[in-house]
Amino acid sequence: MHDPRDVQVPIGPQHPALKEPESFLISLHGEKITDATIKLGYNHRGIEKGCEERSYIRDLYLVERICGICSHSHSTCFVQAVEEIAGLEIPPRAKYIRTLISELERIHSHLLWLGVAGHEVGFDTLLMYTWRDREVVMDVLALISGNRVNYSMNTIGGVRRDITPKQKEEVLKATGILEERTKYYIWLAQNESTLLERLSKVGTLSRDDAERLGAVGPTARASGIAHDVRKDDPYAAYAELDFKVITANQCDVYGRTLVRLGELMESYSMVRQIMQKLPDGPISIKAPRKIPAGQAVSRYEAPRGEDFHYVRSNGTDKPDRVKVRAPTLANIQAVAKMLEGGYLADLPIVIAAIDPCFSCTDRLISLRQTDAQSKNTATWESLRLKGIEWYKSKGIDFSSLNKKLAESL
Amino acid sequence: MLKAIFYILVFPGFLFLFMFGFIAEYVDRKLCARFQNRIGPPWFQPVADFIKLISKEKIIPQEADATIFILMPLLALAASIAPILYIPIWSEHAAFSFDGDIIVVLYLLTVTKLAYFLGGWYSRSVYSMIGAVRSLTQLFAYEVPLFLCILAPAMLADTWSLSGMVSFYNHHLGYWFCNILGFAVALVSLLGKLEKVPFDIPEAETEIVAGAFTEYSGGLLAMLRMSLNIEMVTGVSLLVAVFLPFGLKLHSPAVIVLIYLAEVFLIIAVITLLRSLFARLRLDQMINFCWKYLAPLALAQVVVNLILKGVLPR
Numbered sequence: 083m084h085d086p087r088d089v090q091v092p093i094g095p096q097h098p099a100l101k102e103p104e105s106f107l108i109s110l111h112g113e114k115i116t117d118a119t120i121k122l123g124y125n126h127r128g129i130e131k132g133c134e135e136r137s138y139i140r141d142l143y144l145v146e147r148i149c150g151i152c153s154h155s156h157s158t159c160f161v162q163a164v165e166e167i168a169g170l171e172i173p174p175r176a177k178y179i180r181t182l183i184s185e186l187e188r189i190h191s192h193l194l195w196l197g198v199a200g201h202e203v204g205f206d207t208l209l210m211y212t213w214r215d216r217e218v219v220m221d222v223l224a225l226i227s228g229n230r231v232n233y234s235m236n237t238i239g240g241v242r243r244d245i246t247p248k249q250k251e252e253v254l255k256a257t258g259i260l261e262e263r264t265k266y267y268i269w270l271a272q273n274e275s276t277l278l279e280r281l282s283k284v285g286t287l288s289r290d291d292a293e294r295l296g297a298v299g300p301t302a303r304a305s306g307i308a309h310d311v312r313k314d315d316p317y318a319a320y321a322e323l324d325f326k327v328i329t330a331n332q333c334d335v336y337g338r339t340l341v342r343l344g345e346l347m348e349s350y351s352m353v354r355q356i357m358q359k360l361p362d363g364p365i366s367i368k369a370p371r372k373i374p375a376g377q378a379v380s381r382y383e384a385p386r387g388e389d390f391h392y393v394r395s396n397g398t399d400k401p402d403r404v405k406v407r408a409p410t411l412a413n414i415q416a417v418a419k420m421l422e423g424g425y426l427a428d429l430p431i432v433i434a435a436i437d438p439c440f441s442c443t444d445r446l447i448s449l450r451q452t453d454a455q456s457k458n459t460a461t462w463e464s465l466r467l468k469g470i471e472w473y474k475s476k477g478i479d480f481s482s483l484n485k486k487l488a489e490s491l
Numbered sequence: 492m493l494k495a496i497f498y499i500l501v502f503p504g505f506l507f508l509f510m511f512g513f514i515a516e517y518v519d520r521k522l523c524a525r526f527q528n529r530i531g532p533p534w535f536q537p538v539a540d541f542i543k544l545i546s547k548e549k550i551i552p553q554e555a556d557a558t559i560f561i562l563m564p565l566l567a568l569a570a571s572i573a574p575i576l577y578i579p580i581w582s583e584h585a586a587f588s589f590d591g592d593i594i595v596v597l598y599l600l601t602v603t604k605l606a607y608f609l610g611g612w613y614s615r616s617v618y619s620m621i622g623a624v625r626s627l628t629q630l631f632a633y634e635v636p637l638f639l640c641i642l643a644p645a646m647l648a649d650t651w652s653l654s655g656m657v658s659f660y661n662h663h664l665g666y667w668f669c670n671i672l673g674f675a676v677a678l679v680s681l682l683g684k685l686e687k688v689p690f691d692i693p694e695a696e697t698e699i700v701a702g703a704f705t706e707y708s709g710g711l712l713a714m715l716r717m718s719l720n721i722e723m724v725t726g727v728s729l730l731v732a733v734f735l736p737f738g739l740k741l742h743s744p745a746v747i748v749l750i751y752l753a754e755v756f757l758i759i760a761v762i763t764l765l766r767s768l769f770a771r772l773r774l775d776q777m778i779n780f781c782w783k784y785l786a787p788l789a790l791a792q793v794v795v796n797l798i799l800k801g802v803l804p805r
Contacts, residue, residue: 091617098696110621113774202697204688204771210527276689276770426621427773430697 088116093429095124101198102440106433110426118421120414125441131462133404138164138238138373141401145391146232148406149442151194154180154187155384156391156406156442157236162317163380163393164238164401168373174319174361176240181319182253182356183227183235185349189260190219191385192342192349195437196267199339202430203280208270215263222256225249240366250357261350268343271336281336285420285432288333295419298412299387300345301436303329304337311383323355335435372399384409386437408442498586503575512720513537518756519723519763526767537720541713549709554615563610564707564714570602571722578725578732579657580751581744588654593645596653596729597638600684603722604630607693610715611703622702625774626686626693632781633683633690639789640677641733644670647796647803653729657736667736669799673792674734676785678761681730683781685723687762689769690777727758 089110095103103124109117129148133141146157158180165172193216200208220230226249227233235241245253271277287297292305302309310327312320328344330337377394387409396402413436420432473480498504516537524531551557577592579585585592604626611623645651647669648659660667683690694702704715731754741747772780 089617089621091621098700200770204691204695204697205769206688207527207767208770210529214528274770276772279772279776280770425773425775427692427695427698427771 091426100433100440102438104438104440106421106429108421108426108429113425113427115421115424115426115429118418120418122414122440123444125444127441127444130404130406133401135400137371137399138401141404142236142238143232143234145404145406146234146236149384149408149439150231151191151439152187152384152386152389152442153232154183154235155382155389156408158184158318159380159382159384159389159391160393160404160406161236161238162382163378163391164373164395165369166378166380167376167393167395168238168370170239170367170369172240173364173367175244175363176365177319178356178360179241179243179245179365180236181323182245182353183223183233184318185352185356186219186223186226186253187233188385189346189349189353190216190223191437192346193219193260195342195385195434196339198434198437199281199335199431200277202434203277205277208267208277212267215260218256218259222253225252237366237369239369240364242366244365245360250360253353254357257350257353261347264343264346264350268340268347271339271343278336280428280431281339282332282334284335284428285424285435286334287416287420291419292333292416295416296412297387297416297436298409299384299437300338300341301387301413301416303327304341305333306331309388311381311388315381317380317382319356319359322359323352325352335431338435372397373401386410386439387412406442408439410436410439410443414438414443495586498576503578503580503586505572508572508575508721508724509717511724512717513541515724515727515755515759516720518759522760522763523767526764541717544713544716545710547709549711550706552614552616552706555706556613556615559609559613560706561711563606563613564711564718567603567606567610567718568714568721570599570606571718571725574599574725575728577653578728579654579736580728581748583658583661583740584654588652590655591651593641593651593653593656597641600722600726600729601630601634603718604684606718607703607715610707611705614703614706616706618699618701618705619703622693622699622705625699626703628774629683629686629690629692629777632778633680633785636676636781636785636789637680637684639786639793640673640680641729643673643789643792643796644733646793647800649800653732657732660736661740666799666803667734669796670734670792672788672795674730676788676792677730677734678758680781680785680789681726682762682765683777684726685719685762688766689772691766691771692774692777695771723759723762724755727755727762730758731755 091108091110093106093108094100095105105121105124107119107121108115129144132144136144142157142161145160146153148156193212197209197212197216200206200212223233224230226245227235227243235243271281287301287305289306292302292307297305297307298309306329308327308329311317312325313327325348328341328348330340332340373395375395375397377392380391380393382389382391389409390407392403392405393401394403417433417436420435421429424432470480500506517532517534520536521531551560574596576586577588577596608623608627611619611626614620644660645656647666648656650656650659686693694704699705704712707715728751731751735754737750737754
């Protein structure tokens, strides 16, 4: 299969098309891609292990930082699992506020994606326009939560901030502006000839392949699979809201664009419904510091697809195990399929079309001793010792500093 | 002799083009920014970028062929400056002219592309090589329509010298309208030559970093970027001379130069508008477009001009 005339082109771990380190080794025959090898694992941050070392409340802030775009998704997914174990039923107003933030987050994420997609096909004007409009929703998020990215809205047993009538007005005003702009972008996507040329019939993923490879979110919905956790397994206030699951049958990047744009319109309508139905009452209930022993799985429809958290508790104030499966991990297998037989020029947009978030995906690492056939897995403690030894070998020794620190305390 | 040196080094040669290149780059960047709803750079930005690049370290890759790697930016710069000597700017006559200089101008503008190709190819990096090959492949797509479009007015004027063409069209002003179709096609082909969106395929940053220029740094990169700017100016000047030869009969050279500058900036503005309107095409789509639409239209212009030459009074 491998042709010696083929050129191997490394796209990543460092490459201007990728915003995060990830390796795509591409075999090129002329401009055509014959083979793509995807390597994960350049951005492991040890967050799952870190969660086991901290209390539930501190974990909330850690999981919020798994992703810079869908921060609310991860923290809500985690807090839902914890609340299920603790048997907490949060007040309806808190549910609505969580849903509101999650939809606003979807709006900002999809607008961001549209701009990135424009940039990947060399349409920088679209990037500038969408990112300018994205500022509107970022301002609203900052108004409600005080932050543009990590909103810190969730707490175990509810949310931390209430919504005032003044903020309500601002949200509705912003929704109106954004709806107008999105209508324009839908028109643009359907009519701009060079954009259509670059998006349609690119990175095709048939319905069967999408099912077989377990694609989620807009990637799956653009292949005609009407799968949406908000509809299939409603959480927060989604059961009481009226919305459609947007699908497309194009199975290509153009379909994925239409799905995201359609979802934007649904999100605006959902934000309006939430503002109308927002019930009165408290925004949180008191939660115990120690969570009883148990385990729970929580699913959440993040802007990029189904997010999945597993939490196991052991009766203390720290979780026993936290497992996160970010949507990109489910979609990354489909990328290799989409790239097959395509052009090098389409590679950036095909990768971007799943809206990848690699640092969210790089989660698990298991080190085995390379010598002999020993099956020992490196433990936390041995890794720590190895780290200290490594620094000592480089002439950096913290042990004296640690001693001093201990004496001063 | 002294006059020739003045032409080459000061006006309309090196020094003039150097300044003009900076201004053209600034106009292009500022307009593009305004079209994209951004503020854009201050007026000295291109100069500041140039000075910064000059002061940076010059890295030559170990595997690259050092001689060609260093020579190619020089060749590109020289080849992009030279055509201006044959393009009439301040009167009906250019600095130098002979029957057939139109071919030389087109040839020199192609040499710059060849220099980019060789520089990229001998960098021996995958991105550079792909960018270089793309640059050459693209050349075969836009070069034919561009050449045909520029030769068609020459056929009507029955001369192979730019100065001769300019004076012909100045004496037969109405004939200018015959070449409008060719002007449109040449403008689109020029987008391909200058590697601007939607034809910026050879330097598509999201795919192959900076194409043929990926390995270049410091002063060499500054030289390449300068040659890109000057190529834009000379390419547009060629279009102005061939398709918009107005007012060259006037007596004051200063006024003629002002008219020339206004026309150049007008075309640059159109190019900038086009480049902020579209997405980047793929190489195969670009070649299809050039051969399916541009080449037949250019041929049509040639046929029209051949017929008109027989029909119209001289």
